[in-house]
Amino acid sequence: MNTTLFLQQCLTGISLGGAYALIAIGYTLVYGILRLINFAHGDIFMMAGYFMIFAMAVFPWYVSIPIVLIATVILGVLIERTAYKPLRSAPRMSVMISAIGVSYLLQNLATYLFTALPKGYPEIPILKKIYNFGGISASLVTFLTPVITIVLVFLLLQLIGHTKVGMAMRAVSKDYETAQLMGIRIDRTISFTFAVGSLLAGVGSILYFTDRMTVFPFSGSLPGLKCFVAAVIGGIGSIPGAVVGGFILGIGETVLVAMGYSTFSDAFTFILLIIMLLIRPTGIFGEKVTDKV
Amino acid sequence: MLKVENLKVNYGGIEAVKGISFEVPKGEIVTLIGANGAGKSTTLRTITGLVRAREGSISLEGEVITGLDTPAIIGRGITLVPEGRRVFPDLTVLENMKIGAYLRNDSLEDDIAHCYELFPRLKERSWQMAGTLSGGEQQMLAVARALMSKPKLIMMDEPSLGLAPLIVKGIFDIIREINKSGVTVLLIEQNANMALQIADRAYVMETGRITMSGTGAELLANEDVRAAYLGKGK
Ligand SMILES: Nc1ncnc2c1ncn2[C@@H]1O[C@H](COP(=O)(O)OP(=O)(O)OP(=O)(O)O)[C@@H](O)[C@H]1O
Ligand SMILES: [Mg+2]
Numbered sequence: 001m002n003t004t005l006f007l008q009q010c011l012t013g014i015s016l017g018g019a020y021a022l023i024a025i026g027y028t029l030v031y032g033i034l035r036l037i038n039f040a041h042g043d044i045f046m047m048a049g050y051f052m053i054f055a056m057a058v059f060p061w062y063v064s065i066p067i068v069l070i071a072t073v074i075l076g077v078l079i080e081r082t083a084y085k086p087l088r089s090a091p092r093m094s095v096m097i098s099a100i101g102v103s104y105l106l107q108n109l110a111t112y113l114f115t116a117l118p119k120g121y122p123e124i125p126i127l128k129k130i131y132n133f134g135g136i137s138a139s140l141v142t143f144l145t146p147v148i149t150i151v152l153v154f155l156l157l158q159l160i161g162h163t164k165v166g167m168a169m170r171a172v173s174k175d176y177e178t179a180q181l182m183g184i185r186i187d188r189t190i191s192f193t194f195a196v197g198s199l200l201a202g203v204g205s206i207l208y209f210t211d212r213m214t215v216f217p218f219s220g221s222l223p224g225l226k227c228f229v230a231a232v233i234g235g236i237g238s239i240p241g242a243v244v245g246g247f248i249l250g251i252g253e254t255v256l257v258a259m260g261y262s263t264f265s266d267a268f269t270f271i272l273l274i275i276m277l278l279i280r281p282t283g284i285f286g287e288k289v290t291d292k293v
Numbered sequence: 294m295l296k297v298e299n300l301k302v303n304y305g306g307i308e309a310v311k312g313i314s315f316e317v318p319k320g321e322i323v324t325l326i327g328a329n330g331a332g333k334s335t336t337l338r339t340i341t342g343l344v345r346a347r348e349g350s351i352s353l354e355g356e357v358i359t360g361l362d363t364p365a366i367i368g369r370g371i372t373l374v375p376e377g378r379r380v381f382p383d384l385t386v387l388e389n390m391k392i393g394a395y396l397r398n399d400s401l402e403d404d405i406a407h408c409y410e411l412f413p414r415l416k417e418r419s420w421q422m423a424g425t426l427s428g429g430e431q432q433m434l435a436v437a438r439a440l441m442s443k444p445k446l447i448m449m450d451e452p453s454l455g456l457a458p459l460i461v462k463g464i465f466d467i468i469r470e471i472n473k474s475g476v477t478v479l480l481i482e483q484n485a486n487m488a489l490q491i492a493d494r495a496y497v498m499e500t501g502r503i504t505m506s507g508t509g510a511e512l513l514a515n516e517d518v519r520a521a522y523l524g525k526g527k
Contacts, residue, residue: 178379180363183396
């Protein structure tokens with residue numbers, strides 16, 4: 001493998017990793033505030049793919065993108081309101097099962113509405129345009145994904161660390177009752193968290209599917225699972241952890257494909273998960289397990 | 294200011310508060326004393342809406358607040374320093390104070406300065422994570438956090454719990470000072486002696502009922518209270 005090709009692969013890996021990171025953040029945010037693994041998150045990402053197909057059938061891309069993002073946010077918040085909120089005081093296992101139910105519901109709904117056949121993902125011409133940087137040529141989306149990821153992560157960290165609503169999110173994630181005593185509305189804060197997670201999944205979906213070119217009802221399953229693993233590897237609950245986990249998986253997977261082991265590229269994710277759980281169950285950036293009752 | 298009438302609270306089948314009535318007049322310090330499990334914390338938690346009343350009514354300045362949710366009640370000017378401090382461990386001292394003012398949109402500068410005046414220790418430690426503060430410092434922070442909401446009524450659930458005698462005295466001095474600045478105080482204490490000394494009015498609670506009431510001085514002199522809560526034989 002020559003240097004250019006190597007760099008080319010690295011770029012592909014970083015780009016895939018960026019999309020993974022954006023989705024992994026959704027898992028980590030929701031886990032942080034509800035101690036819930038939102039199994040439906042991957043399917044929200046899949047639905048965002050379909051939203052784009054339908055939006056682009058009518059509107060130009062610059063109108064479609066905001067529509068898709070808004071629709072994805074609405075879907076995420078709606079799921080929280082209908083499937084998780086009524087279970088706020090139920091055992092955590094019930095909420096988890098509800099999440100699995102929503103995941104199947106979305107997959108079957110998509111199959112029913114859009115058939116199981118893969119649909120072509122619309123091309124956004126400027127994203128697909130090939131650029132050349134120092135011998136590496138790739139489409140704009142490949143160069144853009146890591147940049148967008150870093151910018152969004154930076155904004156998210158600002159939001160959580162330095163704004164009132166961010167402070168409320170951190171307070172709610174620690175102590176529901178005392179947060180209420182401060183005047184914070186728990187449900188609103190949780191909805192906001194789902195909105196942010198879904199927004200990032202929407203962005204991730206545009207970047208990911210532009211590269212993949214098709215969407216089908218199970219498009220969200222494997223990426224969803226991988227991004228959950230990314231969040232666990234990074235330390236679930238930690239945003240930098242989700243980002244690092246996403247990049248590790250994206251790069252690792254791409255390197256394996258480049259070396260000719262593409263059959264193992266999915267297995268790699270789970271082997272990494274097992275190793276991580278064995279040597280450092282709390283993940284790279286994970287804190288001590290503070291179980292919430 | 295605060296009026297509780299015939300309040301009953303259940304936990305499942307257990308009746309924790311069995312129909313109590315009491316009043317907290319504006320500008321006073323009122324204390325509620327009683328043995329463990331008497332229902333004191335439950336009473337305060339019901340006033341803030343964290344626990345639902347089964348019967349009875351709670352009103353603030355003539356308006357019924359029973360049934361409102363906690364943020365709405367806090368918005369009316371009540372605040373609670375909860376049992377066991379409950380500061381947010383991974384927020385800094387300053388952030389904990391700011392989050393106490395969550396419902397306010399005006400400038401916090403003066404109030405932060407005022408809290409630092411009351412508790413100079415917090416000023417030194419404003420960037421420290423609250424979880425790493427000592428117990429006494431956390432208690433100070435919990436009080437400061439409550440004050441940041443500019444309450445009309447501050448309720449404190451055993452603020453002296455687990456603190457060294459000198460710090461306890463400091464806390465009681467500060468309660469007096471808070472009261473002098475115009476905030477009405479409802480205080481729950483195990484430390485009946487100290488509480489009765491600063492209280493304008495006091496209630497004794499036993500297994501869900503109020504069994505005695507009077508001015509702080511009256512209860513301090515009362516034989517039964519002395520025997521049961523002040524550890525002094527008849
Ligand atoms: N969440 C709950 N579920 C069931 N029972 C409860 C709950 N909280 C309190 N109780 C019961 O209600 C009664 C009153 O409790 P409460 O905490 O109000 O007492 P307290 O007067 O504050 O006591 P202490 O001085 O020990 O803090 C106790 O018997 C307690 O066991
Ligand atoms: Mg108590």
